[in-house]
Each structure stands twice: as structure tokens, then as C-alpha cells.
Amino acid sequence: MGVTESIINKLWGRLIRDWVAKEAVGAAGGIIMIWKCDQITVEEVNIKGFSVSLLLNSSNWTEKWKLTVVYGPARARERIALWTELRDIREQRQGPWMVGGNFNTIRLPEEKNRMALITTSMRNLSNFINDSALIDLLLEGARFTWTNNQENLIMSRLDRILISMEWEEAFPLIYQRALPKPTSDHNPILLELSNFLEGPRPFKFNLALCETPKFVDHIKLWWNEEYFEGWKGFILFMKLKHIKMRIKEWQKSEIEASRFGKEDVLSSLESLERKEEDSCLTTEESMERLVLLEEYEEIIRREEIAWRQKSRSIWVKEGDHNSTFPPAWLILEGESTPLTA
Template sequence: MEEVSELLINKMWGRLNRQWVAMKARGSAGGIIVIWTENPFTMEANDIDRLIVGGDFNTIRYPEEKNVVGRVTTSMRRLSDFILGGELIDLLLEGARYTWTNNQENLILSWLDRILISTEWEEKFPRIFQRALPRPISDHNLLLLELSDFSAGPRPFKMDMSWCEDKGFDGKVKNWWEAMNVTGWKGFILGQKIKQLKLNIREWVKQENSSRELRKSEILLKLQELDRLEESNPLGNVERQQRADLKIEYEEYIRRDEISWRQKSRAIWLKEGDGNTKFFHRMANAR
């Protein structure tokens, strides 16, 4: 999203009682719009008993949180003061020692990203922790705050435009349709063939999703293996090229995911490729 205008905001939200601010996209990141009403609101003290603060703090807390150990800096002291002053808990990090890399030959690895929680969260969820997920595209690891599992359940059949990205999809649909042998009046034939076509597509999607998720998992595991290897020794040319190829392959899967979630969210005012799959996901589930 290169530019955000009043016209775009009006289409999204209307003209009355609202303010907005936007951050331009940079490549596959950013593209955030925040809109709020001008009506005043209040927050009671009990609304902030359980606090979670997470993100890229752009500094480490201790010297050993970097692969090149240095001295204690002012920014490190400020981060510790913020955590201690706010009575926050710096959660245990699972899955990696560092959350950021400069991806350069002179390798720098740092723990810049973290999730902080208030003591009330730890009292309610004593086994809460943060897990560093692989970084297939970004130079930062995603952080997962592990609490419980969630399942959205089955969804009704809808045509997903991401299926059309598969080069063989059109041919499969044609073959399935022509292979059906249904007799009766034309309306009945059409209805039965559409019903059967849905079943064929569902089965194909199930198999394709299973195969794709398996491949994505394989890529993430391999990238995680290379990241951990890099924490001990710089990667050679072969390993760096292998990681680059895996990232390109993974980016194609992510691009298809974004097309799918974009359609489900009906957020057609955003361009494909803004890197906001999670935004689309939340909007789709909220409907």
C-alpha cells in the first residue's frame, strides 16, 4: 500500500466521527491503518490487570543475548528498567537463542524480539512461554505465545481464488466435469454435476493442503536447522544458497495464502503482497 488518502478511509469507515493514521508498506512489511472514533472513552483500572507487551524492542537486555558479546549499553539498561519498573515478566524463550539476524557474511545475531507479561498472566497461566518460530522470509523470528489450542471448525464450500494459482487446476475441473455421467432433465443434471464437482474439489483441496502444509513444515524445519547451525558457525556458500532457495519456495506458498485470506476477508481495497496475512485472517474470522 503506497498511499493512503481521505477517499480510501471514507470508503472503509465513512466520514463522521473518526480519525486515522497510516504507515506505508515497505516491501512485504507494513501497510498498517489505524482508525478510531472521536468519541471519548475511559479505561478502568481492572481493564489493565493482565498486560501483554510484545514486539521488536530494537535492543538486547543482556550482553549474552548477542552472538558478539559487548558491553552493557544505555538502551539495555532502559529496557531492564522498563521491565522491572512495570513489574513485567520476561518470558523464557523456546526454539532459538536469537530472534534477529542481519543475514550478512559478517553475521550478527541478537535477541531483539520478546513478549512481556504482567504477573497476573503468569498466575493464571503458570506454564506460559514464548516460542521462536522459523524466519522463512523476514530477518526476525515470529514469536508464538503458547496458551491453548484453537480450532475454527469446518467451513462451507466457497471458491478460493488461490486454487487458480495451481497450473493444473483448470484441467482437473474440466476432466471431472466431463467424466460425470448423470441422466435426467437438464436442471437435475446441472445440479448433480455441481454437487459432485464440489466433492471432487474438496477432496483435491484436502490432498493439496496436506501436501503443501507438509512441504511448508519441511522447509521451516530445514530453515530452523540452518539458523541453529549459523548460531555456531557461519554458513558456507552451499548452505546460504540452499536457504535462499527455500525462502523463495516458501514465499510462493505465503503468496497463495495471502490471496486466500484476502478473498475471505473481503478486504479488496488492499493490494496483494502487502504481507498482512494475519490481518486478513483476523478479519475473515471476525465475520
């Protein structure tokens, strides 16, 4: 099944955006890139054997820059074509360049949980980085970005983001961080540019609150806790106004609880992942991870309800949070939001 507008809508919603995709061959090689049209202008798209490149104008940078997303081949003998392809892309245009994704090879022996010998692929990756004058940013949050999720555990750093000197000069505080991977064998990579604080937003009722067990009980309690006198229309107006006030207070506390609950779950999963990098998990820890994954799926299900409400896309079905489509390696929203790979 190819990438369609419906799939993109499920990933992103019906916002002001555009996208390009490289179809997968079997279960590998697929790339999806999505960007906000009001903040990023794409002047050129170049789809090659192992990569997709965009020539961009972004609202937070006056200079044009090139973005390349990679899905490297699993077979070592095919990677020679990958390095040739990337060098050709670099030669076509100098200037700011960012290249990242799944290179399907490590660079250093310590980037694998089982100490590896230095291979030709490792040398070729290092040579490409050096020849292209790219910066291999330190990875925060994890040592490895991929696991086979098998009893005979193998973990490697296959995913990375490389930037040119122009990027480092424009954004000297830029860094990449591995996020937890509750539903994938790859860690998402967050490229952080700057912090951004959003202003206040108008109140909107969150439909996900209806999923909470005591929602109806709360409404009954709030309806009866205040007494008003006057004509029926006035009483109804005042009761609804009072319920709105209580819902706003409750919704704020629920959102905070959900946010911190999600952070706690992801933090616990991340701790278990870090422990698994050094030693096998005990039976109790494996069961704890299963419970945490169930909690995470419930949190995500409620978030999907909220996003469906925000986008007014009733066709986004609950539970449609899966990884059956090619990975969305990079989502661009400009300076206000970090780049996610």
C-alpha cells in the same frame, strides 16, 4: 507515506477491527496495533515518544489490563528517555500489564552471537524489569530475534515480551516463541495463551486452486468420469454435483499439502537460521535458503488469493506481501488466537 486505512486493510482485511498507529521517523519508530472490536474494547490510547499503550477490556478476562508496545531508540543515549517513559506508564496505573516489542538492546551478554560486555543499556533494561516487577519469559524457538543479514553476521535478542505477575497468575502456561523470519530481519514473537480448536466450516471453493497447474485437466477428467441419463437440466445438475464432490476432496488434500508444505519450508528455514547462529552457512546452504524463500513466497501468494476471496477485498493485490510499512508489532484476537508480536 503515513499509515492509512488502505494499509490496515491490506494487513488485516475489512473485518470488524480498529487500529492505532505511531508514525515512523524515517525507517524506524513506527508501530501499528490492530484489534478485533467484538473481542476487545479499548478504553484509552496513549501515544508517547517510544511506545503506544492501550487500556483494554477483553472478552476472555474480566479485569482491565494495559498493553504497551515499544520501539526503542537505536542510540544508547536516547534510551534513558525510554526507561523514564515506561516507568511513567507503569506508575499511571497498577494492575495487569504487558509490554513488548523491539527494545533495541539486549539484557544479557549471551543474547548476542558475539559475546558482549555488560553495558549501561543492559543494566537499565534489567533494572526496569526488576523495578516494575515484570517477568521476562523464556524465549523458545531461537536464541536471537534480529540479524543484520550481512556477511559480517551480527545476531541479537532485541525483541521480547514482558508480563506482570497478574498475567502470570491468570495464564500460568503463557510462553513466548520466536517464529521464522523469511521476509524480515526480526523474528515475529508469538505469545501463546491456550490451544483452540475451531469447529467445522461450510465448504467454499478456494480460488487459489485455479493457480495449480492441473486444475483444468482435473475438471475435464471429473466432467467425463460419470455418465447420467435424463433431461439436459438434470444431467447438468448431476455433473456439477459430482464435480463439487471431487473438488471438495481435492481441496481438502491441497490445503493439507499446502499447510504441511509451508510448515516444512519454515522448519527448514528455521534450521538454517539456527545453524547460522553458530557458524557461517556453506554456499550450498545459502542456495538452499534462496530456493526455500522462493517456495515460501509462492505459498504466501496463494494464501493472499485465498484471504482476498474470504474478505471479498478485490483491491488486495497479489504480491503485496512486503515489509515497507511500520511493523505490526501486536495483533490481538482474544483467547481464541495467540497474540502475535
